[in-house]
Amino acid sequence: MRFFIRRGTFYIITAWAAVTLNFFLPRIMPGDPVSSAIIKSGGQISPDAINSLKVLFGLDNGQSLWEQYTSYWGQLFRGDLGLSFAFFPTPVSAVIQQSLPWTVGLVGIATILSVILGTTVGTLIGWRRGTKADAVLPVATFFSAVPYFWFGLIAILLFAVTWDFFPASKGYQPGLVPAWNWEFISSVLWHGTLPALTIVVSSISGWILGMRNMMVTVGQEDYVTVAQAKGLKERRVMVSYAARNAVLPQISSFALALGFIVGGTLVMEMVFSYPGIGFVLYQAVNASDYPLMQGCFLVITLAILVANMMADVVYAFLDPRTRQEG
Amino acid sequence: MTTTAPALTHATLQAADPILEIKNLSVDYGFGDDPTHVLQDVSLTLNRGEVLGLAGESGCGKSTLAYGATRLLPPPGVIRGGEVIFTGRDGVKTDILTLNDKDLRTARWRDFAIVFQGAMNSLNPVHRVGTQLIDAIKAHDKTATKQEARERAAYVLEMVGINADRLKAYPHQLSGGMRQRVMIAMALVLEPELLIMDEPTTALDVVMQRQILEEITDLRDRLGFSVIFITHDVSLLVEVADRIAIMYAGEIVEAADAKDAYLRPRHPYTKGLLNSFPPLRGPRRELQGIPGSPPDMAQLPNGCRFADRCPFVMDRCRTEDPALSRTALKMSEPERLVACHLHDGKASEVPAELALQAPQK
Numbered sequence: 001m002r003f004f005i006r007r008g009t010f011y012i013i014t015a016w017a018a019v020t021l022n023f024f025l026p027r028i029m030p031g032d033p034v035s036s037a038i039i040k041s042g043g044q045i046s047p048d049a050i051n052s053l054k055v056l057f058g059l060d061n062g063q064s065l066w067e068q069y070t071s072y073w074g075q076l077f078r079g080d081l082g083l084s085f086a087f088f089p090t091p092v093s094a095v096i097q098q099s100l101p102w103t104v105g106l107v108g109i110a111t112i113l114s115v116i117l118g119t120t121v122g123t124l125i126g127w128r129r130g131t132k133a134d135a136v137l138p139v140a141t142f143f144s145a146v147p148y149f150w151f152g153l154i155a156i157l158l159f160a161v162t163w164d165f166f167p168a169s170k171g172y173q174p175g176l177v178p179a180w181n182w183e184f185i186s187s188v189l190w191h192g193t194l195p196a197l198t199i200v201v202s203s204i205s206g207w208i209l210g211m212r213n214m215m216v217t218v219g220q221e222d223y224v225t226v227a228q229a230k231g232l233k234e235r236r237v238m239v240s241y242a243a244r245n246a247v248l249p250q251i252s253s254f255a256l257a258l259g260f261i262v263g264g265t266l267v268m269e270m271v272f273s274y275p276g277i278g279f280v281l282y283q284a285v286n287a288s289d290y291p292l293m294q295g296c297f298l299v300i301t302l303a304i305l306v307a308n309m310m311a312d313v314v315y316a317f318l319d320p321r322t323r324q325e326g
Numbered sequence: 327m328t329t330t331a332p333a334l335t336h337a338t339l340q341a342a343d344p345i346l347e348i349k350n351l352s353v354d355y356g357f358g359d360d361p362t363h364v365l366q367d368v369s370l371t372l373n374r375g376e377v378l379g380l381a382g383e384s385g386c387g388k389s390t391l392a393y394g395a396t397r398l399l400p401p402p403g404v405i406r407g408g409e410v411i412f413t414g415r416d417g418v419k420t421d422i423l424t425l426n427d428k429d430l431r432t433a434r435w436r437d438f439a440i441v442f443q444g445a446m447n448s449l450n451p452v453h454r455v456g457t458q459l460i461d462a463i464k465a466h467d468k469t470a471t472k473q474e475a476r477e478r479a480a481y482v483l484e485m486v487g488i489n490a491d492r493l494k495a496y497p498h499q500l501s502g503g504m505r506q507r508v509m510i511a512m513a514l515v516l517e518p519e520l521l522i523m524d525e526p527t528t529a530l531d532v533v534m535q536r537q538i539l540e541e542i543t544d545l546r547d548r549l550g551f552s553v554i555f556i557t558h559d560v561s562l563l564v565e566v567a568d569r570i571a572i573m574y575a576g577e578i579v580e581a582a583d584a585k586d587a588y589l590r591p592r593h594p595y596t597k598g599l600l601n602s603f604p605p606l607r608g609p610r611r612e613l614q615g616i617p618g619s620p621p622d623m624a625q626l627p628n629g630c631r632f633a634d635r636c637p638f639v640m641d642r643c644r645t646e647d648p649a650l651s652r653t654a655l656k657m658s659e660p661e662r663l664v665a666c667h668l669h670d671g672k673a674s675e676v677p678a679e680l681a682l683q684a685p686q687k
Contacts, residue, residue: 130401220400222447229398229442230462230512231434234427240461241450319452320496 003323007312011305018301023072025297026290027065081298082291086283092295095280100299102171103269103276106192107261110199115254117200118207123243125208126215137212140205148202152271155198166194169273195272199265210253214246221245248319255311259304344413345520345552346372346395346438351408353387353394361404362624364390365576368408369650372520377546377553379567379584381560381599383620387576388556389443392522396438397422397430412437415519436466438520439513441506446529448509449497455508456493459483462515482511486541503534510538514545522554527562539566561603564588569661572596575620575631578650582662590682592653592664594636597680630667638677642667 034053038045063071075082081092125133143151160168172178172187218224219242227241266278273279277296284292316322348370354361365387372378380388393399395410410422414437425433442448450458459479463470470478480490486507497505506526513521523542527535543566546553555567563570564584571581572595580593591597598616618635621627627634633643646667653662653669668676 222442222444223450225398225400226440226442226448226509226512227450227461229396229434229440230465231431231436232461232465233431236461236465240453245450245452320454321451321498 003316004313007309011309015302015305018305019073019076019298020069022294022297022301023069026293076298081295084284084292084295085289086287086292092291095292096277096295096299099275099277099280102274103278104261105188106171106196106274106276107199107265107268108258109192110196111203111257111261113196114200114203115207115250115257118204119211119247119250121204122208122211123215123238123246126212126246127219127238127242129212129216129219136208137205140208143201144203144205146202148198148265149267149271151202152195152198152268155194156271159194167191171275195268195274199268206253207250211243211246211250214249215242218242218246244318248315251311251315251318255307256304258307258310259300261303343374344371344411345374346413346554347409347411348391348395349409349411351391351394351410352406353390353399354404354406356402357404361402363406363576363626364403364623365394368576368578370571370578370581372552372554374413374519374552375546375550376569377543377555377567379560379563379570380554380556380573381558381563381570382573383558383599385620385623386573388558388573389524390576391573392440392524392554392556395422396434396440396522398440412520432466435462435513435518436516437518438522439516439518441509441513441521441523441526443524443526444529446502446505449505451497453496454493455483455495455497455500459493459508459512459515462512466516478515479511482515483508485514485545486511503530503538506530506534506538507541510542510545514549514551517549517551519551520554521551522556524556525558526555528557528559535562542566559603560588560599572599575626576623577631577665578663579632579666580662580664581650582664586662592662592669592680593632593666594638594668594680595632598635630665638668638680640667 034050038050079093081096083089084092084095087095121136125131125136156168159165167173167190170191172184172191176184176187178184224237224241227237232241266282268274269276269279270282277299280292281296283289284296348368350367350369351365352363352367353365355364356362368387368391370378370380370391380391382388390399390403394403394405397405399405405423408423411419412422412433413419420429420433422430422433449455453461456476456479459482460472460475463475463478467475476493479493483490483492488504488507488511492500492504492508497508500508506529510526526542527538530538539562542553545551555563557563560570560572564587567584569581570584570587571578572587572593573579574595580587580591580596582592587596588600591600595616598614601614602616604610604613616635621631621634627644628647629645630636630639630643630648633639636643648665648667648670650663650665651670653664668680
């Protein structure tokens with residue numbers, strides 16, 4: 001129990017630090033939407049117009065940084081992340097709510113697939129190292145070494161243009177109304193397949209390599225030899241003694257990867273014009289849209305924290321040594 | 327078995343009842359065109375109920391011999407030839423080296439169990455001690471219920487002096503000595519006929535060493551298994567072993583009754599090894615090491631492998647490899663084998679310290 005309290009405290013402090021940084025960082029960055037509007041108009045804008053822009057964006061009330069900081073916390077607890085500049089006047093929370101499920105759904109499923117497949121393959125080739133199965137490695141590494149945007153474009157070229165298997169962009173068929181019916185869901189799955197596959201193919205080598213190397217290391221441990229000497233079935237030695245221990249570092253990597261799902265594979269969403277949070281973040285940065293940026297960053301940080309917390313719990317469950325009291 | 331053993335002489339035992347016969351076992355390290363021949367035609371016989379000590383410097387092939395004979399050699403170790411005949415209680419002989427995978431799995435732990443060198447790493451850190459004990463039972467006895475397996479596991483734990491409630495403990499919650507006991511308990515859980523112990527006490531302090539040795543001797547008397555005890559500590563062997571085999575550079579250079587080997591070594595290497603350890607009893611004497619180091623196994627010299635370090639080296643030793651055979655004193659010591667030109671009867675003079683005679687009874 002003390003373990004969880006200690007970890008819990010740690011996460012609360014980390015969350016506070018993250019939110020505070022998240023508040024200050026955009027304010028340290030040069031530029032604001034009003035000045036970018038002035039620049040866009042090439043100086044052909046009257047002071048009155050500037051003033052009304054400031055009022056519009058809520059930049060006129062002359063609050064000190066501290067007042068802004070405290071009111072930011074107040075708003076956070078009310079679930080109010082402010083209004084987006086780029087999608088004015090939609091609230092930030094609504095923008096995020098709209099885009100987040102797309103990313104989490106697509107990249108989440110792709111990541112989980114990649115982890116499960118990669119770890120399984122890594123287990124097998126790590127267990128029988130030095131056989132022909134090792135040939136999987138250079139192939140997988142090749143695909144992860146190719147820059148993703150290029151890989152994505154080639155995939156679109158081949159599978160959406162040359163052979164018309166999959167749609168080239170968007171999250172679903174334009175013109176469909178989002179609803180829980182088969183027509184819409186099948187369209188979503190159809191549109192998600194190609195981006196998901198590209199993510200799996202380009203990320204799987206890391207999982208294979210990580211697991212394979214751990215399997216090779218753990219395979220030399222005495223307890224694996226003991227398990228073999230005990231006359232246990234090959235499969236049982238591989239799964240329950242070697243893989244069971246080799247998988248632990250994969251869990252930490254998986255937690256990190258889970259956090260980054262929300263940060264989105266920005267490039268993927270751009271290449272496939274996918275309506276996810278990475279794409280939104282990209283637009284927010286372009287428009288100096290602080291509230292939206294802050295909102296995105298906040299969601300990303302919290303997601304990473306939550307993912308880490310889950311990993312801690314899973315880790316404690318899998319590795320008794322981390323449960324040590326005191 | 328053990329209750330009758332003292333009544334029999336060793337000679338009759340040897341003829342009557344071998345449990346493990348290693349014949350001409352050869353092991354290479356490396357797969358390529360130029361592998362290193364670590365063991366070449368090593369033969370060794372273990373009799374039922376006997377504790378055979380295997381001693382020698384680090385890297386002389388003691389562990390390789392044990393792992394080779396049980397087919398547990400990690401790559402790049404390759405068994406190149408030989409036979410390892412195991413004779414069960416029922417008298418059935420099997421060659422461990424030619425068993426198929428399934429039969430090998432069945433034989434492991436039930437016929438021969440192993441206590442490994444590093445007690446610290448022999449237990450899987452993520453499974454409870456009980457799980458790992460029960461694992462071994464379930465793998466060999468499909469009919470055992472969970473309850474039976476648990477009781478059996480608890481019983482062997484108590485046998486090595488650990489409270490049965492420790493079944494629930496994880497390895498990191500046990501001390502080094504306790505872990506070693508758990509490993510011994512685990513090795514005995516199926517009542518194997520042969521126990522191979524690879525430096526079982528090396529990582530422990532002397533007090534714990536003593537306790538564990540006494541326990542092993544005790545358990546052997548009760549359960550009647552045979553033991554191959556591997557260590558580099560010869561004076562320790564004298565305490566536990568009935569017979570001692572000394573290895574040097576991948577060969578057995580001397581095999582004799584434990585007391586004989588200790589009090590009256592024949593091979594210069596045995597003598598040197600004994601001089602490297604303080605005697606457990608008797609007057610203090612200065613320790614002498616053996617000058618030099620073992621030969622590079624990849625580039626073995628012609629002739630005797632010990633020639634470069636031997637204080638009694640002769641011209642013959644540089645060209646002729648001595649065979650492991652009876653000594654010139656064969657009448658008085660029928661079961662001593664030694665691989666040294668000094669003892670083949672042709673040497674003009676055997677140094678006095680290598681020709682000590684047993685006191686007449």
